[in-house]
Amino acid sequence: MRSVTERDIRTSFVNCSKGETKRLNLPRDFTDSSWEDLDFLGWRDPGAPERAYLVAEHGGGLVGIALRVTSGASRGFTSRSMCSLCLTTHTSGGVALMTARRTGEAGRQGNSVGQYLCTDLDCSLYVRGKKEAAGDGVVDESLTPAEKVARTRANLSSFLDRVVG
Numbered sequence: 001m002r003s004v005t006e007r008d009i010r011t012s013f014v015n016c017s018k019g020e021t022k023r024l025n026l027p028r029d030f031t032d033s034s035w036e037d038l039d040f041l042g043w044r045d046p047g048a049p050e051r052a053y054l055v056a057e058h059g060g061g062l063v064g065i066a067l068r069v070t071s072g073a074s075r076g077f078t079s080r081s082m083c084s085l086c087l088t089t090h091t092s093g094g095v096a097l098m099t100a101r102r103t104g105e106a107g108r109q110g111n112s113v114g115q116y117l118c119t120d121l122d123c124s125l126y127v128r129g130k131k132e133a134a135g136d137g138v139v140d141e142s143l144t145p146a147e148k149v150a151r152t153r154a155n156l157s158s159f160l161d162r163v164v165g
């Protein structure tokens with residue numbers, strides 16, 4: 001993705017109030033990110049661990065969504081869970097159910113979209129081999145990194161469509 005500023009981020013949010021957007025904590029040192037290695041900027045709120053955020057280019061603009069981390073999926077050490085964006089498999093705790101309130105009327109009626117995501121939201125790094133999941137979470141080695149990136153972007157795009165659609 002292209003590099004973004006704090007202002008870009010704060011004005012990109014589509015599913016939370018202006019007040020929430022103003023108060024949310026940005027990731028530390030995000031301006032130093034290697035943007036070319038990111039399909040989206042995702043982070044957990046350093047001041048509120050149950051909140052997470054994701055900012056991505058979508059439909060010709062920058063779209064930010066606020067997520068609620070609703071479960072840590074602690075089903076024992078041996079259980080594995082898969083991120084629905086990057087399809088990286090993690091051992092317990094590496095994947096969490098995150099829920100985004102939908103925009104518009106659907107959101108006002110309480111509708112939300114849930115996805116299992118890497119708890120650190122570092123999907124972009126996993127698919128590029130720049131970060132490894134704990135416990136050898138490698139799967140689908142038949143795909144090249146470029147193919148994994150394309151698949152992650154497609155999954156992300158359909159997730160965002162469901163939130164803003």
Ligand SMILES: [Zn+2]
Nearest residue numbers: 083086118123
């Ligand atoms: Zn992921």
